[in-house]
Amino acid sequence: MEKMRRADRQIVDFNEILEVLDKTDVIFLALSENNNPYLMPLNFGYEVENGVLFLYLHGAKEGKKHNIIAQNPKVCFSGVSYYEVVETGANHWTTLYKSVIGYGIISEVKDIDLKIKGLDLSLKQYGLERKIEYAPQALEAVKVMRIEVKEITGKRNLRKG
Secondary structure, three states: OOOOOOHHHEEOOHHHHHHHHHOOOOEEEEEEEOOEEEEEEEOOEEEEEOOEEEEEEEEOOOOHHHHHHHHOOEEEEEEEEEEEEEEEEOOEEEEEEEEEEEEEEEEEOOOHHHHHHHHHHHHHHOOOOOOOOOOHHHHHHOEEEEEEEEEEEEEEEOOOO
16 A cells, blocks of 8 residues: 555554444445546445455446446445535635545455345444335435445544644
């Protein structure tokens, strides 16, 4: 991993990175098609399994992102859990924030139990923790993708001065 320019702002504690993810509403997923970037905001859920972080995404079964992923499954993602622009003095401003950026490999979830788990984790991210009984046609209509995170870091600035 390349050294962060502002190492004093880097979040290195994995649990603090997870806290940022807990409070993140949307992740931005970056893909690359023929050396051209493609970026989109997505709902997500996550879990840590045997020390490995996995992000789950869901959406339509076909489209541009799936065409790109079929050619290049390497992804980058970012999320922000806190963002505020504040004045620190006469005509001096700063941004207070907590964010993460990560890299990984994305793949389609084909196993039905893992697909349901990914959907449940996505709902949990937005506050719904009760068990959902998904209709078979609803499960058939949605594609669930999973990112195996290979590298992740966080960054924060919470000081006004």
